[in-house]
Amino acid sequence: MVQVTVFEILFFPVTPELRTKRLLLRPLQLSDAEQTQRLFPQWDIVKYLNSKVPWPYPADRVFKVYREETLPAIERGEEWHWTLRLREAPDRHIGVISLHRDEWDNRGYWLGLPWHRQGLMTEAVVAVNDYWFDVLGFTVLRAPKAVANVASRRISEKTGMRLIATLERDYVSGRLPAEIWEITAEEWRTKRAQFPSAP
Numbered sequence: 268m269v270q271v272t273v274f275e276i277l278f279f280p281v282t283p284e285l286r287t288k289r290l291l292l293r294p295l296q297l298s299d300a301e302q303t304q305r306l307f308p309q310w311d312i313v314k315y316l317n318s319k320v321p322w323p324y325p326a327d328r329v330f331k332v333y334r335e336e337t338l339p340a341i342e343r344g345e346e347w348h349w350t351l352r353l354r355e356a357p358d359r360h361i362g363v364i365s366l367h368r369d370e371w372d373n374r375g376y377w378l379g380l381p382w383h384r385q386g387l388m389t390e391a392v393v394a395v396n397d398y399w400f401d402v403l404g405f406t407v408l409r410a411p412k413a414v415a416n417v418a419s420r421r422i423s424e425k426t427g428m429r430l431i432a433t434l435e436r437d438y439v440s441g442r443l444p445a446e447i448w449e450i451t452a453e454e455w456r457t458k459r460a461q462f463p464s465a466p
């Protein structure tokens with residue numbers, strides 16, 4: 268479980284570092300922009316992301332987005348972002364996971380290509396779900412995803428989410444069939460027992 272108390276949230280509203288078995292989730296900083304810019308602009312990462320992500324991806328884009336959009340949203344208490352780092356190599360970030368106050372879109376994530384399909388994002392999802400429900404106190408978490416995004420949909424299934432709606436959304440690769448997945452706090456607390464806590 269996440270080791271942050273209600274007292275800390277009330278008096279120190281700073282996003283904490285989270286841990287999983289293999290990962291450190293470190294609160295995102297402007298200094299992460301350079302590594303993100305090297306890792307993120309890959310077609311297989313962006314193709315099922317929201318169409319507001321430009322493609323081709325401009326060279327200075329991450330720094331501008333972090334400075335003008337992401338960090339101000341974090342300061343306003345509307346979003347929480349972490350870089351993912353392997354515990355054995357914490358100087359390098361390998362992806363990002365985020366939480367957002369929103370009716371339909373509460374969580375986003377991407378991982379650098381060399382680290383796909385090793386169960387890493389599932390670990391990160393378990394940690395941030397704990398944070399969303401146990402620390403921030405939300406009662407439901409919803410996430411949209413393209414039907415074609417098999418990996419992301421599989422993470423939803425594995426972590427106990429339910430499909431609640433189908434629609435169409437605009438992605439970097441065009442307008443596509445999409446789904447909204449949901450899990451309540453109560454459902455998460457039952458499902459959570461299946462996943463190990465960080466050592």
Ligand SMILES: CC(C)(COP(=O)(O)OP(=O)(O)OC[C@H]1O[C@@H](n2cnc3c(N)ncnc32)[C@H](O)[C@@H]1OP(=O)(O)O)[C@@H](O)C(=O)NCCC(=O)NCCS
Pocket residue numbers: 311312313315316375376377378379382383384385386387388389390411412413416417418419421422425
């Ligand atoms: C989505 C993403 C973060 C997944 O990260 P990951 O660490 O590889 O995910 P995990 O290994 O924890 O779980 C992925 C699951 O999907 C499965 N999977 C992945 N690609 C698959 C494919 N092409 N076909 C079938 N299953 C696939 C994996 O086998 C795994 O399931 P399993 O544990 O039952 O074997 C990564 O693919 C990514 O960065 N994608 C681009 C960004 C993105 O689409 N973000 C989400 C937007 S909604």
